[in-house]
Amino acid sequence: MNVDIKVRWMLLTGLLMLMALPLGFLTDLPTYTVNNADTTALKLVVRHSGLTLGECRVLDQEELNQLAPNMRRPTICPRAKAPLAVSLKVDDALLIHENLTPSGIHDDGVLALFRKLELVAGDREVHLSVTHSLVGKKKTEEFERNISVDSNSIVIVEYSDDGFRFYQPGVETL
């Protein structure tokens, strides 16, 4: 390696250092604001097995005769689950309205929904309404809570097979 090549190498290294510096800083900076400081994250979580769409019924003799002998059970129950309508109001403002259909190719899987909202901290009236659309009828459940939420916190509104729940993770149930 002669002197000229050494100088060239040092220049190259210096140039690469100059190029690397912004690269290094871009892996950290500028900072990014995900949520504003004075807001609360409200998470709506729905995970429900669903209600069976129709009721079980007794098969008549003609229907039984059409089945194979080992399949002749006197009653038949539909597998499909009912669709579910979910509405969330905060201080009377409708913020979420979703119609959920059951998962699975036979519509017999779970009904699931996740949504996240940003709310300004303070006293809030949260109202959640869920409606199972069964054959010929609807079954509605409603829940309402007046909550006081701090900034920089999370509130979870959950509807599952166990019922309805408001809670702040890491804190007691509201």
Place this chain on the structure above:
Amino acid sequence: MRQEARIRGQWNVMYNLGALSFYFFWIVAVTGVYLFIFFETSINGAWQSVVSITEDQFLVGSLMRSLHRYATAGMVVTVTLHLIRELYLGRFLAARSFSWLSGIPLLWLMFASSIGGYWLIWDDRAQYIALTTAALFDTLPIVVEPMAFGFIEGARVSDRFFTLLIFLHVGIPLSLLLGMLIHIQRLSDSNTFPERGLAAAVLVALLVLSLVHPATSGVPADLNKPLQTINIDWISMNTFPLVNLIGPGMVWLLLFSLTGLLILLPFIVPSKRRVVATVDPNFCNGCGWCFIDCPYDAIDMMPHESRSNHMQSVVDTDKCVGCGICAGACPTATPFKSVNKAFSGINLVDEKNAEILARVQASLHEKSSGKVLVVGCQHGADLKHLESEIVATLKLECIGQLPPSYLDFLCRREGLEAVLLSGCASGNCFHRHGIEIQEGRLAHEREPHLRYEDVAVRVSTLWTGKGGEKLLSEEVVKSIEAMNNER
């Protein structure tokens, strides 16, 4: 002069983007193995172990971690530039579309590997990645239960989640490596490691950066609290803020559209008329020099179709890009034969070796004594302005297409006084190895080589690339002056 030009090419970052990408990958792999030894795959241990590596190992851990991060960022940059450059130079059409298409999935794997690494640190940045990745995947109609359910609150994340993450963070980069090897499958003698000087300079730059701005962790992830202001890696995670800005559905649309466009490019961009090499078995002596020189592995040696116990070259037209380097390697191209002058065993279909020689001879016959020939390539500087009473020019597809025996013949039999070979910039041959192959032939380092010493002294080279017209003019003037002085 030649050595300087070679070094300038070998140390040029823009000419070594593919090799640098491989180099960065190996730095990431080696430092990753080191970090893996000390990393704890648990909800409580992940963040703490990374902090411990950074702070408790007296510089070594911090350097390893920083090199791991910055080499990843370096790879993202070089790969992106590599893509843009190949696109700009049109190196994605016809036979080269294999490398182009096989490179597209690597972009996804590279970003997935890079982002997956940040996830393991389990700080506020990792929390942001978890929530944003969940939002992205939940938009796709393939998930039954939202992925976000796993990150609703801290209690829902378990140690097993980190086992899955580390599995992905090893598996995805290994898939990336496999993809990189497939990517270079159709290139012979592929450049997968930069020249030592460049490699050392890059490593020094990364080390200095690691000392000046060491990689650090944010505060531990807390899924029970919303994120506010965080540090993110704008090089690897540049699409993530878009999820908040335009929604996850639009981000997928953008990414899929961009990927689709890249895939379609080789099929929708019209390429110039396809030229390939063709073998004439009557003149192929089975020497295999074209097989050795082909930069795209497009030539195979097979039993000769009419002569027993002989081999012959066979061109795979799917792989052939029509560079003509094989034609320049053919020893039967020599015009010194008493019969079948300059007929060679392998030629480009649009202009055979013999036709090229005839064209040069015709051009030289029109010149006065003290004849100079400037040979260039289609991808280098323009030569027309050099034409004069004594200067003839010849443009080939690649400088490697020129059989050196033509120079011997033209100097000995046609009164050629000086030859200047030009073409692409050193280290940046459009057809990958044309310059070094021709240099090797001139220097007796590879076959077929220049035969006569008195011819060798008349041949000079100047690898300028496009835009080197002025330099070439100066070099031609110098050659003419040197010739006149000798007289």
